[in-house]
Amino acid sequence: MKLPTGIAYRPMIAHAVVLAVAALASGWLVARQLYPLLLITIPLMVLEFYRILHQYGDSVRRITFMFNAIDSDDLSFRFNEDPSKVDNTMLNAALNRIKEILTRTKLRAEERERYYQLIMESAQTGLITVNDTGSVYQANSEALRIFGLQLLTHIRQLEGTVPEAARALAAIRPGEKLRVTCSTETGEMALTLGCSEITLEDRHRRVISVSDINSEVSEIQIESWSKLSRILTHEIMNSLAPVTSLSNTLLHIDRPLDPDVRRGLETISATSRRLVSFVDSYRRFTRIPAPQREPFEVRELIRQAVALTAAAGDAPQIHVDIEPADTMIYADKAQLGQVAVNLLKNAREATAGRPTGEIWIRSRIDAAEHVIIEFSNNGGAIPAEVAENIFTPFYTTKPDGSGIGLSLSRRIMQLHGGSLRLTSNTDHRVTFTLQIG
Incomplete structure (x- = not known):
């Protein structure tokens, strides 16, 4: 804010002294009846009185100017304190001091707000x-x-x-x-x-x-299961390693074995190998690497998932709707591809054997500019007791299932700052929704 310019004035005290002297002189001239000389003293009194009022008004204008600037939240002004240019330097210095105090106070308030x-x-x-x-x-x-x-x-x-x-x-x-x-x-x-x-x-x-609550509980559950899985897999592998090694060594010793003993060792070896494979699948859940993000198109993600889950025989009809068609996402392509494959594979299994089985894959952008991808099928509603546990690690109703597909997929989405939810569960449509932040 630029300060209006004005002329310099003599100190108010000097004007007051001259006014007082002129007043005394006028009184003395009246007492001595020297009236002609009043033509000198009276104009001098009027002139000094005018100067005092003018300087007072100038001070009031400066103070008013400062308050208007403060009221407008503008503290960029500064009054001239150079004695060679202005006489009222004490007033200007006081006003500048007030401005500096207000500026510091404003800066502290802004720091507290930040x-x-x-x-x-x-x-x-x-x-x-x-x-x-x-x-x-x-x-x-x-x-x-x-x-x-x-x-x-x-x-x-x-x-x-x-x-x-x-x-x-x-x-x-x-x-x-x-x-x-x-x-x-x-x-x-x-x-x-x-x-x-x-x-x-x-x-x-x-x-x-x-x-x-749902989001917080989900994250706590996933973290708890991850910790438990790391402990269990470590203990199981420590116990399985010597059993597998010892059974394989006994099966290959250079001497004949009793048939019953050989069959027992082969059973132990095969069971150990299955358990090792089983534990390895759990390790995938607890050792998900940090996402390596890159830009790619949603339609390419869906195309690859459809190709990877393609099945022979009576395959359900798949409807894909991506709006806009060139939607891009910034994520780990391999991890998100695994999520898409898991959901599409589950949808295919749900509609298997149904002559009217259909799968819908829909992508859109919501009001918050999140990419939303829905995987739907008409394979029938998921039973309530199953739906409550489908995201629980290691829970499965499939004879050969590991129970980590959906829980792994949800964990991947959480690592991307997104979510995976069951958003519809009816006889006509079951929908899993991905939100990619």
Whole structure:
């Protein structure tokens, strides 16, 4: 902000002294009845009085200018303190000092705001600050992720996608805790809400915490199973190694063995090999490497998955709908390809033997610019007791299944910052949905 220029004035004290002297002189001339000389003193008094008023007005204008600048949040001004150019340097220095104090205070306030914003962004829980009318002052990235939004300015924005959450956010009051279940395009969310109150600038605001229980429980389960699997596989392999080695050595010694003993050793050796293969499949679940991301097209991912799972005989009809057709994703192509193959293989098995079996693969981009890929089939609903455990590691209903396909796929999606959910389970359609962040 540029300070208006003006002329320099003599110090106000000098004007006051001259005015006082002129007034005394005028009084003395009146007492002596030297009236003609009043033509000199009276104009001098008027002139000095005018100068005092003018300098006072200049000081008031400077102070007013400073307050207007502060009110406009503009602290770029600075008054001239050079004695060779201005006389009222003490006032200018005082005003500049006030400006410097305000500038430091503003910088400290901005640093505190950045600090609190960093804390909000570092929180693993969604945090939203709203007023009594529902206007959102702040929403951290975790809250935006939970609701699938890029920007949240009012809770009414949630009425179209998660109306249950919108009503809960409007209704919750300080000290309350609510649990809300919401159905979204990517599956069901179980949200927990907590509320606190704060007064800022004489206005009441509510700070609402939002957590997705399903997501948290899923991550805890996966991590727990991973730790358990590492321990079990280590112990099993330590026990199997000498059994396998010893049985193979005995089978190949240079002397004839009793037929019953040979059959027993062959059974032990074969069983050991099967157990080693079984344990190796579990190791894949606990040793997923960090994703090596690269850009590639969704249609190429789907094309390869369809080719890799192609089966002879009566194969179900596969419908692919990718919108837009050139959708790109940035992920580990091999890992995401494994997820697509697992889901498509399960869909083929579900529709096997059905003359009207069909599979639908649909890709789209949601409002938050996440890529959503759905794998659907009409092979019949998954039983409720099975659906509850399909993502549990090592749980399987297949005689030769390892039970790690879906749990491994979900873990891969979590490592990509995405999710895998069962979003539809009816007799007419079963849908697994991938969300790629």
